[in-house]
Amino acid sequence: MKGLLLKDWYLMKKYCRMYLFLTVVFLVLSCIKRDNLFFSFYPCLLCGMIPINLLSFDERSGWQHYSGTLPYTKAQIVSAKYLMGVFAMSAVLVMTGVVQTVWMCLEGAFQPEQLAAVLFAIFFLSLFFSAVCLPLIFRFGTEKGRVVSLVMVCLFFGGLSFVTTLFAGNFPDVSIPLELLLAGLALFGAGVYALSWRLSVAFYQKREL
Amino acid sequence: MNTRNAIEIKGLTKAYAGFTLDHLDLVLPEGCIMGLVGENGAGKSTTIKLILDIIHKDGGSIKLFGKDNGENIRLAKEEIGVVLDDIGIPECLTAVQVGNVMKHTFKNWSQDTYRDLLQKLSLPQGKPFQDFSRGMKMKLGFAVALSHRAKLLILDEPTSGLDPVARDEVVEILMEFTRQEEHAVLISSHIVSDLEKLCDYIAFLHRGRLILCEEKDRLLAEYGLISCTEEELHDFAPDVVRYKKVNPYGVQALVARDDVPEGIRVSPVSIEELFVFMAKEAV
Numbered sequence: 012m013k014g015l016l017l018k019d020w021y022l023m024k025k026y027c028r029m030y031l032f033l034t035v036v037f038l039v040l041s042c043i044k045r046d047n048l049f050f051s052f053y054p055c056l057l058c059g060m061i062p063i064n065l066l067s068f069d070e071r072s073g074w075q076h077y078s079g080t081l082p083y084t085k086a087q088i089v090s091a092k093y094l095m096g097v098f099a100m101s102a103v104l105v106m107t108g109v110v111q112t113v114w115m116c117l118e119g120a121f122q123p124e125q126l127a128a129v130l131f132a133i134f135f136l137s138l139f140f141s142a143v144c145l146p147l148i149f150r151f152g153t154e155k156g157r158v159v160s161l162v163m164v165c166l167f168f169g170g171l172s173f174v175t176t177l178f179a180g181n182f183p184d185v186s187i188p189l190e191l192l193l194a195g196l197a198l199f200g201a202g203v204y205a206l207s208w209r210l211s212v213a214f215y216q217k218r219e220l
Numbered sequence: 221m222n223t224r225n226a227i228e229i230k231g232l233t234k235a236y237a238g239f240t241l242d243h244l245d246l247v248l249p250e251g252c253i254m255g256l257v258g259e260n261g262a263g264k265s266t267t268i269k270l271i272l273d274i275i276h277k278d279g280g281s282i283k284l285f286g287k288d289n290g291e292n293i294r295l296a297k298e299e300i301g302v303v304l305d306d307i308g309i310p311e312c313l314t315a316v317q318v319g320n321v322m323k324h325t326f327k328n329w330s331q332d333t334y335r336d337l338l339q340k341l342s343l344p345q346g347k348p349f350q351d352f353s354r355g356m357k358m359k360l361g362f363a364v365a366l367s368h369r370a371k372l373l374i375l376d377e378p379t380s381g382l383d384p385v386a387r388d389e390v391v392e393i394l395m396e397f398t399r400q401e402e403h404a405v406l407i408s409s410h411i412v413s414d415l416e417k418l419c420d421y422i423a424f425l426h427r428g429r430l431i432l433c434e435e436k437d438r439l440l441a442e443y444g445l446i447s448c449t450e451e452e453l454h455d456f457a458p459d460v461v462r463y464k465k466v467n468p469y470g471v472q473a474l475v476a477r478d479d480v481p482e483g484i485r486v487s488p489v490s491i492e493e494l495f496v497f498m499a500k501e502a503v
Contacts (some may be wrong), residue, residue, distance in 0.1 A: 078305060
């Protein structure tokens with residue numbers, strides 16, 4: 012599978028440079044505008060898009076067909092994309108960790124709980140987006156898969172917003188620390204990602220290219 | 221010496237809406253080149269995808285070097301070099317990067333062979349694939365296919381869109397590959413003239429059915445063409461004329477040479493003419 016990962020690495024180096032630049036910009040902005048969580052979490056969506064874009068490049072260049080002629084199993088082809096997703100997420104996690112730590116230290120207010128909470132949230136969001144989208148893309152192809160996954164993400168966040176509105180002010184008072192709650196969410200994200208990988212392998216094995 | 225079969229296909233069936241590959245039987249012995257001829261949509265690419273287990277068959281069996289292709293296709297693919305019509309190499313990769321990827325893909329990858337081939341085929345090492353001409357792209361596909369000690373080459377329309385010089389180079393590469401006895405080539409194309417130069421066997425696919433699979437030399441020796449009037453044609457026994465084509469100047473008929481009465485001039489038939497006759501008549 013090293014060959015597949017190397018190929019994706021070359022592609023990422025060529026086509027995803029802008030993502031790295033945007034991530035750095037947003038990380039700096041997230042430190043300046045501490046009250047706006049959008050700046051902290053937008054890089055997660057960017058890195059969640061990397062495996063999806065890699066798949067799209069594969070489809071466009073004909074690699075998807077060509078890789079079927081090489082000594083790789085379909086499970087390996089799927090796994091390479093999931094590993095690239097983990098790699099991108101780890102990169103954002105490390106960058107955020109470093110930037111936030113430096114900034115907190117400069118401000119003289121280093122709060123490990125707050126940093127952990129941000130990192131757990133990033134971990135969850137980065138994996139969740141691609142976990143939802145990838146099986147659909149492996150099932151339907153990039154064109155259809157992107158539309159379906161966009162609908163799924165909208166439905167998820169729409170549903171979340173609906174539930175929040177419905178129970179506004181009536182949530183049971185559970186005194187769980189935020190970082191613990193987010194750690195649970197990160198664990199849930201990892202589970203969903205693993206499940207998503209299994210689903211993608213099953214879908215791709217059945218798909219006729 | 222025992223000759224193994226590189227490919228052995230029996231009763232292969234695959235159905236799509238509006239197209240069925242219908243009980244295909246095909247045998248490619250080691251040391252031979254087989255041309256898979258057929259019009260667009262005849263089932264050539266479907267056959268190749270089924271051989272490589274890229275799509276699932278509905279019925280029949282495929283053996284590669286004597287083993288069922290479902291058993292361990294990954295291992296079999298180590299011994300197969302494939303060049304597809306659209307190659308499939310990512311646009312931004314250079315020849316060197318392609319070599320690095322393949323080094324980690326094939327167990328038997330030879331970086332020296334690859335480097336020599338790049339040099340021999342005058343392929344630039346640092347230029348991205350997207351800047352290659354069609355001929356150069358195809359040659360890079362061949363360089364990859366020939367650098368991991370493949371015993372079987374499967375080529376899907378490798379000469380389409382190439383200029384005559386590049387086509388000739390491709391033909392030369394294949395000639396060199398088949399100098400080794402255990403090497404075999406399955407090459408699909410609708411440019412029949414290229415196959416005529418290369419192939420030992422010709423298989424005609426038409427609308428998903430195999431209408432003929434025969435040694436090329438035998439085909440050329442067996443069949444011939446006669447040109448006459450329709451009235452003259454009526455004098456022949458019905459089984460002599462295999463196919464006929466009526467034109468404003470008379471009739472051109474494909475005949476079995478041995479059955480033609482003496483004194484009638486039979487001209488040689490090309491594989492292309494043979495295919496066109498058969499494809500037009502076989503419904």
